[in-house]
Amino acid sequence: MMRLVQVLYKKEMLDASRDKRSVMAGLYYAIGAPIVMCVLFTILLKQLSSPDALEITIENPQAAPNLVRFLEGHDISHSEKSSVKAIRLIIDTDYAQDMSQGRSALVTIVADKSDNKLIKSVRRLEMSLARYNSEVAGLRLISRGIDPSIMRAVNVQTQDQATPDSKGGMFLGIATLSIIIALFYSAMNLAIDTSAGERERNSLALLLSHPISSTQLVLAKVAAIASYSMVGLILVLVVSKFAYGMVPWEQLGFSINLDLMFILFCTLIGLPIALMSASLLVFVSFMAKSFKEAQSYVAFVLFVPIGLSMMTTYDIATEYVQWAPIAAQQYAMIEVIKGNELPLMQVLLSSASTLVLFAIFTMLSSRMLKSEKVVFGL
Amino acid sequence: MIEVIELEKKIGSVQALDKLSFKAEDGKITGLLGPNGAGKTTCLRTIFGLLQADSGFAKIDDIDVVKDSMRAKQQLGLFPDPCGLYERLTPREYVQFFAELSGMDNKSAQVATQSVLEQLQMTDIADRKCKGFSQGQRMKTALAQAIVHQPTNIILDEPTRGLDVMSTRILRDLLLMLKEQGHCVLFSSHVMQEVAALCDHVVVMTNGKVVAEGSPQALCEQTQKETLEEAFITLIGSDEGLAA
Incomplete structure (x- = not known):
């Protein structure tokens, strides 16, 4: 069972690594986003500090x-x-x-x-x-x-407990948002290519003619896409570490410092998200009838995770949304950067629900591949 | 052995397969002959379990392709139309990948790949990426993929399209060799010379139905024609599709 998944995974990785241009196009986000953020933060900081x-x-x-x-x-x-x-x-x-x-x-x-x-x-x-x-x-x-x-009937006294780091809430929100989005964007091209593209090149039917089940096929593809997502994540973390080091934080009296612990933590909680994102992308791409259609759908569907992440970024997440996948993980990332206690319960629960989503999307894709309409794009 | 029993399949409003039944025996080359749109590809895809028949069933070595598809598929090699190449892989990588997918371990897949590439005289292009291959080179790569794991049954969908004389001869020799080894070879075609020269058994189909079957000579005798081509036209009742 796992042997066939492995064989197909190996082929997907090899095939993707040969498609340098589209892989790079995905990874440009991971390299570019932190640099753009760095410039943006510098301008914002100048504006905010009156x-x-x-x-x-x-x-x-x-x-x-x-x-x-x-x-x-x-x-x-x-x-x-x-x-x-x-x-x-x-x-x-x-x-x-x-x-x-x-x-x-x-x-x-x-x-x-x-x-x-x-x-x-x-x-x-x-x-x-x-x-x-x-x-x-x-x-x-x-x-x-x-x-x-x-x-003065009421004597109001406010004690500011904000540590310098916790003041940069919005900046932290945007920085972590850009890190999480990297998981979705770095492998977007690959996901479409390996599913809708495979069908368009007529090799999907050939694959399915071999003694490999549609679940094995989807799992191998999801694993390959998730691998590239993780490459994107690590890249964005490393570039961010250096880019954010150059932002003049001292103007606001706090700083975003991505240390090794944070990078490891992100990699860890990023893995379930990468699997979920990959299975979602594959599912949407198979649902589309052509490569171009898949591109439109994928771009559209990606609004959901981005929206969840935005809620955390702008601190408008309701009590329930804070426990939702992606929103919760991002919240945990922010807490870790701030040096606060890790919301362990939230991380575990949201990671578990992220994995459940991964299972559901994988199952749906694998069920879809049993339909001749999907396989031949009828 | 490949057996098709009373297959029925409707695609859209077209009755693509209409109670189709025939048998392809081991150690024989069976040709599925029919004009364009006769349902040849639909039939082959149903045998592979890629399409589900509305009624009837297909068996491979007595294994039902729907009930036990994994085991049935292990007994099959497929040369599809279109080829379904991975442009970014080399023939060696491509063939080895499918060998492993058919259940071979890494080592034996490597050996089998090397031998099939040699057999098809492809060693000169074995390590070039498939992108930019000529039609003949593509066909050979696809063919290597179909036979690398030595399946008992080999199905080829229009295998001679785009092959030059040399490649056609290689293909012919190869099919004859597979037959010698006792494999069951089923191929669809609308090229009469190919079918006449190779097949032990010809199944003529049109509109999803078998209209006649037998050896090429038997078909000629049945219709009292000199050549298979004329026999074929008589059998299907028109000359549609022959131009292709």
């Missing part, structure tokens, strides 16, 4: 000299330079009068809040104004003989 001095346009500053001085104390100042942010702070003409009479004085912030680049600066300005507000209000209460702490 400079210490915030320059905005303050209209009618003479009406509120104290406020302007307070803001300057918090590094927010009026400027005419080109580096000024597109935020306007308009001080009402009646500001001084309202203030002196103890009424609510109007200041207006004008900014595009949908602009991600501005949002941090706008929040900073709002925070400073809120602080100024409570300071002035406190003084007013004192002048009326009231303890200002009466205004």
